[in-house]
Amino acid sequence: MELRHLEYFVAVAEEANFTRAAKRVHISQPGISAQIRQLESELGAELFDRSSRVATLTTAGEAALPHARATLAAAAAVRDAVDDVNQLVRGRLAVGMVTACTVTPLFDALAACRGAHPGIVFDLVEDNSDRLVDRVRAGTLDLALVGVAERPPAELSSLTVVSERLVAAVPSGHPLTASPAVPLSELCNQPLICLPAGTGVRTVLDRNCAAQAVTASVAMQASAPDAVADLARRGLGVAVLSESMAASYPDLASIPIADAALEAVLALVWKPAPSPALREFLDHARRAFMP
Template sequence: MELRQLEYFVAVAEEANFTRAAARVHISQSGVSAQIRSLERELGAELIDRSGGTATLTTAGEAALIQARATLAAAGAVRQSVDDVSGLLRGRVRVGMVTACTVPQLFDALARFHAAHPGVELALQEDNSDRLVAAVRAGDLDLALVGVAARAPDGLESMVVIDEPIVAAVPPEHPLAAHEKATLAQVCAHPIISLPHGTGIRAVFDRDCAGVGLSPSIMLQASAPDAVADLAARGVGVAILSASMIETYRDRLTAVELTDSTTSALLALVWTPNPSAAPAKLVSMAESAFGVASP
């Protein structure tokens, strides 16, 4: 009897399907079937009823499942004990990042973590900030770099890495470019190009506009800040971005301060409280890379 056979058996029992179980353990369906057949021959009993549309446990299978889970947990504990002594980390860390947000410090932390802990699988997922925060809350992600308005999400540990206002960005020939400052009403008199709902910048803009009684008409939306900036530089409309987002477009865009924008746009790393060893180590490396300590 081998641990992998028990792992495959548990996967089939929990998924109630050989195909899904095979995808979960990253081998072929035929490989899963062969290993479970071998386990059944060794135990002298059928564990899985294959006669229906789903893979269901036999009476023997139900009894075996309890012990199989306990055996796998015990084996995992043995490995963790040895890893703790030797300083090794294993497992998987699931990281989220706001779509099209290139953040060298996060990439530096991921590279350092991978070099220091090659036994840990890293998974990177891009999405808008609202969905990333929800995924961290649900336990589907271990940590995520997100854009938020005013403050980090409640109920999660967080480290703010950027705190800045939003600005309007226009090409030099635009009427607003002649002024260093403008009100939201003056900006909203022009076509607006913005990031979509679910992003921190958009949340800030919508909140500030609502605060002064404005309902801005968004002409175009783009998920990538570079796309928003590039469209504005081509004269399509006024871009709403944070100051740092237009740095590389300073030769084509002029930043106009919004005098009645009062909400900060934050870029923050968020993670679940009391993270396990591997995510906690990555958070520590991210703190070092960003040069910011969590509260």
């Protein structure tokens, strides 16, 4: 029995799917299936029920899973201890970021950390903020840059990068530009162009609306701020973005939302007790985001 067999077993158990698990551990689907079969042969029992598309643990699999996780954790601890003595840092970090959100300091931190520690390999994953936070909680991501409403989840460690209010972004000459600010109730009567549910900016908008018992008239949504801005530029509605997002589009006028008190927060989040590799990356991230 080899450690990689246990790693593949845990991946399939957590993903409940051989194909997703294969992508996670960077081998082919037939390859991971063959390795699991070899492990089952050595143990003398089937670990998964393969009768459906979902890979469900058998009774033997349920019994083996906590021991497999403990063995992998012990092996990682041995390597970390030796690396600390040798002043080496190695490992693979899965880093999440909001879809279509190019954040230069994050890329600077990745480059600086990899330059200082070539033994660290990074896997970059894009998704919406809600799913990224769930994956950090589940341990399938080591760290994620996410947008949240008001403050990061309390059970996760975090580094707040920016906290800012929402604005309405419209072309010059739009009726909303006649006032220095727009009340949320008036804004919600406009056709709005928003990021999708599950993103930080959309969550902030929805919670501000709920606090004032108003309903936003969402006419269109797009997963990238560039698309939201372009739709507004064409007169299809009023874009709702954070202040820093809207500042990227100088041809659109940014109008403060007068009574939307809840702010959008961009933050790095991770589980407590980070690995040595993650600790090193966090050092570079702090320097990149807060020079």
